[in-house]
Amino acid sequence: MVKVAIIGKVNSGKSTLFxxxxxSSVSITWKEPGTTRDIVEAIxxxxxxxxxxxxxxxxxxxxGHPLQKIMEEQTEKAINExxxxxxxxxxxxxxxxxxxxxxxxxxxxxKPYIFVVNKVDSKKEELVVYQDFHILGNDFITVSALHxxxxxKIFEKLDEISEKIEDKEKxxxxxxxxxxxxxxxxxxxTQILIGKESLSKLELEIEKQRExxxxxxxxxxxxxxxxxxxxxxxxxxxxxxxxRPNVGKSSLINKILGYPRCIVYDEPGTTRDAVRIPFEYEGxxxxxxxxxxxxxxxxxxxxEVEFKSIGRSLTAIFVSDVCILVIDSLxxxxxxxxxxxxxxxxxxxxxxxxxxxxxxxxxxxxxxxIGKIVEALKNSARFIKWAYFIPxxxxxxxxxxxxxxxxxxxxxxxxxxxxxxxxxxxxxxxxQLDFMKNQNPKIFQVGIKPPTFLVYVNExxxxxxxxxxxxxxIIRQIYGFYGSPIHxxxxxxxxxx
Numbered sequence: 001m002v003k004v005a006i007i008g009k010v011n012s013g014k015s016t017l018f019x020x021x022x023x024s025s026v027s028i029t030w031k032e033p034g035t036t037r038d039i040v041e042a043i044x045x046x047x048x049x050x051x052x053x054x055x056x057x058x059x060x061x062x063x064g065h066p067l068q069k070i071m072e073e074q075t076e077k078a079i080n081e082x083x084x085x086x087x088x089x090x091x092x093x094x095x096x097x098x099x100x101x102x103x104x105x106x107x108x109x110x111k112p113y114i115f116v117v118n119k120v121d122s123k124k125e126e127l128v129v130y131q132d133f134h135i136l137g138n139d140f141i142t143v144s145a146l147h148x149x150x151x152x153k154i155f156e157k158l159d160e161i162s163e164k165i166e167d168k169e170k171x172x173x174x175x176x177x178x179x180x181x182x183x184x185x186x187x188x189x190t191q192i193l194i195g196k197e198s199l200s201k202l203e204l205e206i207e208k209q210r211e212x213x214x215x216x217x218x219x220x221x222x223x224x225x226x227x228x229x230x231x232x233x234x235x236x237x238x239x240x241x242x243x244r245p246n247v248g249k250s251s252l253i254n255k256i257l258g259y260p261r262c263i264v265y266d267e268p269g270t271t272r273d274a275v276r277i278p279f280e281y282e283g284x285x286x287x288x289x290x291x292x293x294x295x296x297x298x299x300x301x302x303x304e305v306e307f308k309s310i311g312r313s314l315t316a317i318f319v320s321d322v323c324i325l326v327i328d329s330l331x332x333x334x335x336x337x338x339x340x341x342x343x344x345x346x347x348x349x350x351x352x353x354x355x356x357x358x359x360x361x362x363x364x365x366x367x368x369x370i371g372k373i374v375e376a377l378k379n380s381a382r383f384i385k386w387a388y389f390i391p392x393x394x395x396x397x398x399x400x401x402x403x404x405x406x407x408x409x410x411x412x413x414x415x416x417x418x419x420x421x422x423x424x425x426x427x428x429x430x431x432q433l434d435f436m437k438n439q440n441p442k443i444f445q446v447g448i449k450p451p452t453f454l455v456y457v458n459e460x461x462x463x464x465x466x467x468x469x470x471x472x473x474i475i476r477q478i479y480g481f482y483g484s485p486i487h488x489x490x491x492x493x494x495x496x497x
Contacts, residue, residue: 008088245293410483
């Protein structure tokens with residue numbers, strides 16, 4: 001799939017254009033310059049093909065600010081990865097020195113590009129733009145990303161460029177094929193000449209070599225086929241890293257990936273968009289989602305960009321398969337951490353608690369070791385004791401393999417369905433309980449993601465909350481469901497579900 005990077009100076013409307021092309025509000029747009037910081041990716045569809053669009057941070061967000069260098073590095077990374085560049089200019093501010101720098105960088109890249117002048121809302125403005133931006137030539141496109149004006153012209157240009165790229169690649173492949181065929185002919189001719197000197201001996205060696213090569217190729221094809229079938233069956237597990245600001249969510253993702261994909265800076269609120277990154281580990285496919293930190297509602301100003309960012313975090317929780325709640329193990333589990341965990345449980349998402357910054361605690365060598373610390377933290381959030389609590393270090397990489405295994409295990413439990421014979425074992429345990437003696441309980445599993453059970457009894461109004469929790473405890477004792485919440489419905493015999 002062709003990759004397209006949208007670049008330009010801050011506040012030129014890159015994110016608005018990105019959202020207009022994707023067809024939904026994926027990237028946060030805000031009046032404040034430098035709102036986008038990480039690379040945000042999404043699929044955009046033209047009439048002919050699909051594109052991977054990359055929204056970038058942009059150039060010169062803050063004069064002399066440490067984030068400026070980091071954000072420009074992220075933009076440069078997107079330029080290097082992209083096949084086509086869309087360079088966005090702001091019609092309202094005119095052609096500036098920073099625009100000249102960006103234009104020169106695009107041309108220097110040697111990659112196909114489209115110049116787009118944004119915020120052109122009327123014919124009158126369009127005439128002014130052609131005067132102000134004549135330095136770009138006559139081949140730029142004027143758009144109003146906010147009103148989705150002329151977006152189709154960008155797609156038409158993209159299709160035209162991508163066809164040329166495809167033709168070029170096809171031509172290159174054909175040339176390579178012809179070159180390989182010529183080499184093969186030359187190789188065959190050489191073999192004939194050698195064969196004249198020692199035909200019988202050479203034929204024997206060639207035959208043995210061919211048999212060996214055929215065996216190796218067959219074995220390789222079989223293994224590749226098995227791996228392909230296995231990969232096709234594996235689902236992409238969507239994982240969101242959530243938690244309070246500055247607990248190390250972005251650093252942890254970067255450590256898992258092995259390279260700095262997410263911007264990390266020692267300032268709460270650095271991450272603003274929910275950034276999605278595909279990742280594969282031991283044949284298992286994941287989509288890692290880095291989210292902005294979630295502060296207490298009372299501390300958030302509705303007029304700030306943070307208000308919109310937190311909406312992205314909550315949405316990420318709602319659409320995730322597994323949530324990683326990142327905790328600062330030095331601070332312990334706070335009231336806000338419990339609030340986020342409770343939200344994850346209510347939404348029925350699988351949960352793994354990552355106890356970050358454990359490297360600092362290890363250096364202190366606490367009595368009882370790391371296990372004692374983990375147990376203490378687990379006991380401070382007993383209502384999610386069913387979740388995996390994994391000590392990790394985003395700095396050293398300690399615990400990363402265990403974290404990834406816990407994620408996959410939680411997902412398997414979250415999607416587990418019990419057989420009727422297994423449900424019968426649960427019923428046998430239930431009828432032995434004092435509060436169930438006159439209830440004639442019958443239990444059914446009515447859903448997965450999360451595992452959801454329906455319990456039919458004679459008098460549901462007589463069942464208390466702690467008794468229902470005891471039923472859940474019995475199910476976990478027999479069948480685990482570690483890493484996954486369990487949801488219940490209790491109804492009277494004969495009632496419809």
